[in-house]
Amino acid sequence: MNTHLIFTILFLWMLSSCKSNYDQNDRFIFFFHNRFLETHELDELHPEFGRTEYEEIIREFKKKGFKVISEKRNGNVNANTYANNIVHQIDSLLKKGIDPKKITVVGTSKGGYIAQYVSTLANNSSLNFVFIASFRDRDIIDIPEINYCGNILTIYEKTDPFGVSAIARKENSTCTITHFKEIELTTGMGHGFLFKPLKEWIEPTIQWASEKYE
Numbered sequence: 001m002n003t004h005l006i007f008t009i010l011f012l013w014m015l016s017s018c019k020s021n022y023d024q025n026d027r028f029i030f031f032f033h034n035r036f037l038e039t040h041e042l043d044e045l046h047p048e049f050g051r052t053e054y055e056e057i058i059r060e061f062k063k064k065g066f067k068v069i070s071e072k073r074n075g076n077v078n079a080n081t082y083a084n085n086i087v088h089q090i091d092s093l094l095k096k097g098i099d100p101k102k103i104t105v106v107g108t109s110k111g112g113y114i115a116q117y118v119s120t121l122a123n124n125s126s127l128n129f130v131f132i133a134s135f136r137d138r139d140i141i142d143i144p145e146i147n148y149c150g151n152i153l154t155i156y157e158k159t160d161p162f163g164v165s166a167i168a169r170k171e172n173s174t175c176t177i178t179h180f181k182e183i184e185l186t187t188g189m190g191h192g193f194l195f196k197p198l199k200e201w202i203e204p205t206i207q208w209a210s211e212k213y214e
Contacts (some may be wrong), residue, residue, distance in 0.1 A: 022067060027102045028093060029061050029209055030086060030118070031070040032111030034194060038073045049192030057197040064206050079110065080145075083117030090122055100126035101151075104209035108132040108194040109162065113143075120147045125176040130155065130205045133163035133194050140168055149175030153208045155201045157185045157193045179213040 037052045045051050054072065061068045069089065073082070090103060105127065107115030112134025119129050127150040135154065139146065148170055156163030170180055185200050187193045193201065 022096075022098075024097060024099070025102075026067050026098070027065070027209060028098065028104070029066045029068050029070075030090070030103070030105045030115075031058065031061065031068060032105075032107035032114045033057075033070075033072070034109035034111055035076075036109075038076060038110070042072065046192075046195065049190075049195045051195070053196050057202070060197045060202050061206070061209075066206075066209065079114045080117050080121075083114050083121055086114070086118050087121045090118070090124075090127070100124055101128065101211055104128035104130065104205075105150075106130040106132070106205055106209070107134060109134055109191070116146050116148070119149050119152070120145065123147075123149050123175060125149055125151075125178060127151070128208055128211070129153070130208055131166065132201055132205075133157060133160055133191060135164060135166035135169060136162060137164060137168065140172060146173075147175055148173040148177055150177065151179040151208070151213060152177055153181050153183070153204065155183045155185065155204065157187055157189065157191070159186075159188055160191045160193065162191050181208075181213065 033054050034052060036046050037054060042054060043051065058068050058070055093103060094100060105115045105118050107113065112131040115129055115131055116134065129150045130153045132155045146169065152170065154166045165182055167182065170177060183204055185193060187198065187200055
């Protein structure tokens, strides 16, 4: 049994087993990490950017009271297929009466592309999304099926070749986007900025997930 199927089963069990696990005021963050961690262990070092501080990132969200739904992916997962499973999990929350505005999908690098597929497949303009270092100009041609939908925050680093303004994708999308914002960082860390829970991207992500869009 693959790890994502186990993750899905445990998630559904959590929802069905005990109502006390959540209430209508809870806020949820689905977090998807970068590609490097798919094929490396938690303590392995990237040759340029060091360790992916996955558990520290999760901890920052939990400290602010969010229910965090995340897993360490293993293998080179298909972003579209993975996102489809996540949409089923989101649908389960919605059926339990959770307000979609209390659900935020956050992804860094490849995780950001997974989050974009979730946005496309869920097609729910009330969900929140944060796409971090996960857009390049050529994506419009290479991944034409992506269609932003929801309240969208994009965050990218000026020195990172794998992240630029995604305004072109917004303008190319057909779903309602009530709130859209972009943040350009200047940490000088290139793509490595997302390996750590830097306040520069963690804090605006938390604000967005709290429905503080301005």
